[in-house]
Amino acid sequence: MTLLFIGISAINAQQENNQISDSIPATGYSFPLGVKLKLKLIRPENDTASYKYTIIDKEEFRDTLIVSDVKKYFSEKPEKDIIEVFFSIGYYTKPQKGGENNKMQTIMTLRNNTEKRLNYSADIVPYGKQEFENTSVTALFPNVVNTEIWPYFIPVIALYNFKN
Template sequence: MKKLLLTLFFSIRIFASAQELPTEPAKGFAFPIGTKFTIKLHPTDSTNFDFSIIEFEPFQEIIDSWEKSKLFKEKGLDGTIEFYFCLGTHGKTEEEKQKNMKVLLVMKNRTKYALSYKSDIQTVEDGEFKETSNVGTFPNAQGTEIWPYMIQQIGLHDFAIMKQ
């Protein structure tokens, strides 16, 4: 089943990059490192969501790990989640910045829901996706996931209202 999902992610990613935005709602998509994207949730029942990609662009900047709030505008489109999947670091010297370099998934949840979701990462180019943990995302809040190693792509899927 997992290989089927991963194949689906890859296929949808290729298809999505060749089509106009917004994409058709789907259970999940994969995104390459160095991108900024916004998704819009579409309820499939009382607790689960598919999503469509409504904005997608390259983002090659290395951000300051401690100044992430500057990435997002104060106001945004309700019912969406904005993401930056990029490199981030902090430090005063170039040596400190190099030592502190991490892969970040920074998000701003502009929905009224606390959401759980599943995430899979691809650490080797053209390699298999492997499940990774995440803390979910909370209403009108910013969140960050951090990895100390390189990630080629991240697959996000199965968004649902968080169980209390």
């Protein structure tokens, strides 16, 4: 597990050196595996459907997510108009010695703290590949925790194109 996070830290450092400031509203950003984020949606002038966003909080996240337990990671008092994101490795259910569900997966779990249903797009860079490719994601419903799971290692994800 230590080697995994050393590699992620290197990706994170490289990304931070090459990326524009995440306090500038943009239509999307990319993030390394092992991160906890709070995204603030901003409606551009004269646009009634789409959003830009800023990153108001970004920190390393080293916990192994268990899908059945993800609600415990989210704020007890959600901040209005914020999307909380955890992008990490984990398991669908708590691993058991000799169990069938012990395969580690890449997991992204989000909570939409807005009053509107949101659609968005995501691109991933699967392990061993050099370029982003689109991946399917489900809509984010207001105040609902949403989880996306990939059965393989994904070191980087990009979130963009948030719309009503």
